[in-house]
Every structure is written in structure tokens, then in C-alpha cells.
Amino acid sequence: MDDVAAAGSGPRPTRTPGSLRLRGREFPPERTLVMAIVNRTPDSFYRPGLTWDEDAALERVHAIVAEGADLLDVGGVPAKPGPEVTVAEEIRRVVPFIERVRAAYPDLVISVDTWRHEPARAACEAGADLLNDTWSAWDPKVADVAAEFGVGLVCSHAGVALPRTRPHRAAFADVAADVLDRVLLLAERALQAGVAADRIVIDPAHDFGKNSWHSLEVTRRLDELTATGWPVLMSASRKDFVGETLGVGVDDRLAGTLATTAVGAWLGARIFRAHDVRQTREALDMVESIKGNRPLARAIRGLA
């Protein structure tokens, strides 16, 4: 833990940029990772029900692993308001599926998108490696589960929003500062709960408790997050702020998503939660080569 130090006023831990450690694997800071979305829901906002059927979901896993996914993010409850999904139902949707994926891919890093500790615990028992707590520690026991199982934890920002709510006239004096304060507070709490520093990820959580101006501001100032040294997860794929920025529906948000991805990667984000795995991987590869971190696939122009 000697690479973590308190900085500034209050608990604002910074971290020397280092490897993220999940499932015994090390992901160095200069490498960008694609976190592929697999929704075990009938009603998520993009391509609803695509992977509602468990066999279809497993087929999807085969496909996205082939496309270069580094992590899976399995979710059983949509972020938007809707019919209640009980803890038992969430577990039923997510846990048997994680068991099947784990059996098929012993080394694949599996994240579970949940805000409640009971599904988090059941997912860890089934072989999950990362708890993607998108509703900003609504249930503080999620961090305890992460510590108990030695898995990773995503510390996110949702403003004043409660789980599965839409923002209503969300307002921040300084949204980027609010995000920074919140995710660093949660990182500090995670450390205190016993989560290892090299398993903590921070996420501004675009759209969560924020309007589109807020999400763009957070994107513009993402370097303030990456400067903390904590690995930054960016979850922008096909979200409403992309749609509102461009005036397009969910089916037409790929270009906006990839542009956002490129800016995030340039500013140092490390994990990109994505519906479109191959395209995201290509966009990230392009940015990594622009940064000078990745050899070109095949260069001959002007070199013969």
C-alpha cells in the first residue's frame, strides 16, 4: 500500500500509476482495455433483450472475446427506471450465467454490474473478478464484499441520484470537481474496507445523475481524474449524452461513442465499457499508436 498517499484536504488518495490486478493478471497503465457489455436483461436501452436468453448471451461472449474484449461486464438490472428487479431475480439472471462463462473461460476477467451486495457476493462466489458499482456506493457493503473476496471495485459518481433513477434538474457548482471528490472518497473508503489499491478503479459514470452538459464537461476534464493515478473506467457507449450531442437515436451513436472513446483514451482513461467491441478496440489501438505506445500493424508507406 506504499504507493497510495493522502493528498489535499480530506481523504483524497492518489496512486502512483501502476498495474491493475484482476484474476491474477496484471494490466499495465499504458494498456487500454475493452470491457464488453453483456446484459442479462430483457429491457436494456440498446438492443434490448439481445442477450436475455442465456445461450444467446454465451454466444455473444464467444463473439466479443474473439473481437478482443479484455473484460466482460455482466448486468442483470437496467440503469433506467422500470419494473422492479428483486435481489433474488438479479441473482437468478446473473449468477448461473457467470458460472457458465467462468467454466468456458477460466482466465477471462468478469465484472458484474450491480449496486447491491447480495448479488455482488453471489457473483464473486461464481467467479466474478470486479464489482462495477455504478450507483456510487448506494450500498456500502459492496466494498466489503470486494475486500472479502479479493476482487476489484469500481468507485463511481452518480451525483445525488438513487439507483435506477433519471436525473431531474441535476446541478453542480463544478461537476468535474464533484466527480473527483466523490470517486476519491469512495477509493479511500474502499482502501479502508480492505480492497487492495491495485484493484480499485474510478469511473465518472457518464449520464448517471448528470445531464449531457455535465457528461461533456467531465469528458473534457477527464485528465483531472486520470491525474490521480487511479485507473479510470469510461462508460460512454451509446449513452444519452452522445445522442443529445448529435441528435441521434441509440442505433446511430457509434461514431459519437468512438469519438468520446478516443478523447478519453488520449486523456488517459484505461478501461472502456463498450457495446461495440471490435470498433472500440480499433479506436483504442489507433489512439495508442498516436500516443506512441503501440507498434503499427504493418508499416511500409515511405519506408521501402
Next chain:
Amino acid sequence: MIVRAALCPSPPLLAPGVTGQTVLLPDLRQACAAAVGWLVGAAPDTVAVIGPAAATATWPPESVPDLAMHAPAVYAGPSALPLALAIAGFLLDAAGYSGPRILQSVAESASPGACQQLGRDLAAAAPRVALLVMGDGSARRSAAAPGYLDDRAEPFDATVEQAIREGNLAALAALDPDLARDLLATGRSAWQALAGAAPTCPQTELLYSAAPFGVAYLVATLTPAP
């Protein structure tokens, strides 16, 4: 005098890492490695490298090869050497040669007479000189070539190849500098230095001759008459 001579091309793609994740032209690389390995196997007093550049100059022998001017993310720079001498440096390093080096550039615009004189001077540098000649043929060999297709390119390169094959270096001395310049055949001045250093070479072996990206590459070994 020259005990052995080797001829290699000097495209940036021969330097480590420049083509990215794909290793291009393994057969060319193998031919260059074989030629340079044979060259340094002569136990020379020194290896003299001659390659074309903007100006004729002698370069510090300890200069580290670097291609930052061609691949800035791959190499840190500064690039101390002109391309042809840097590629030669990589080839000599890869061959494990750590003995004395002379690094000589010859102006691409130098007259045939001046080139041959430079070659004779290099030959006189030590009793046993191994000469590494860096030179490329025309870059106008196909429509996809850097300089686009020029119908004169193939006969020009064929003349060079035949001269090497037959060990008749007088034919190299006779190459027309203006035509070579038109055809983007940057090897002309270095080949004419070779013609001055070792006018007749009874034993020659052509290890590679092709223009895979529209630029003519030639790899050969030559043993001069004693």
C-alpha cells in the same frame, strides 16, 4: 586493399521495429544478414561502409544507428547518421561485428570520377579492408512504386545486376548519373565508389534481386582480384 565486398540496399524497413508488428521481406533480411556475415568473416583490419547521402563526409565510427527521422515513435534520436550508414550499422550490429569501422558517405550528386577516387581511398585505408556498399536501385519500378513507373527503370537495374553478376564493375563506373537521378536510383554513387575500390571481382554471388515494393534491392557478395 579490399579483401571482400558486400552490397546491400538501405530501405528504412530493414531497421528493427520500423514496419511495426509485421516483419516484411524476411528473404531480403536473410540475404543481407548472410552477405554481412560473410563480409565480416574475412577477419578484416576494418570494415569500411560507403553509402549515398546528401553530401560526401566521414562520420564518427562510434555513431549509434537510429532512425528517429523515419520512425519517431520507434527511435528516440537524434539520428546521427544518414539512412544508408544507419542501416549498415544495424546490419553490422546484427552480425555481431564490433571491430573498427569507417563510415563514409558519398554525395548522391558526386561525379563518377569523384566516386571512384573515394573508393580507391577507402581501399587504401588498411591492408585488409572489408567494404560494405549500401545502395538501392530505381524507386520507379512499378505503378505502386514511390516514384511511379518509369519504363527506363527495369533496364537500368538489369544493367547493374548484370555488372554485379559478371564482376564487371567497369559497367557500374559507366552508369549515367543523370539517368540514375531521374530513376531515383540512389545507389549509383556508392556503386561507382565500389568500382573504384575493386575494379574487377572474379567471384561474385547474387543473393537477392527484386523490387517487391517498386524499389530495386540487390544483395551480393564480391571477392576482388588480388
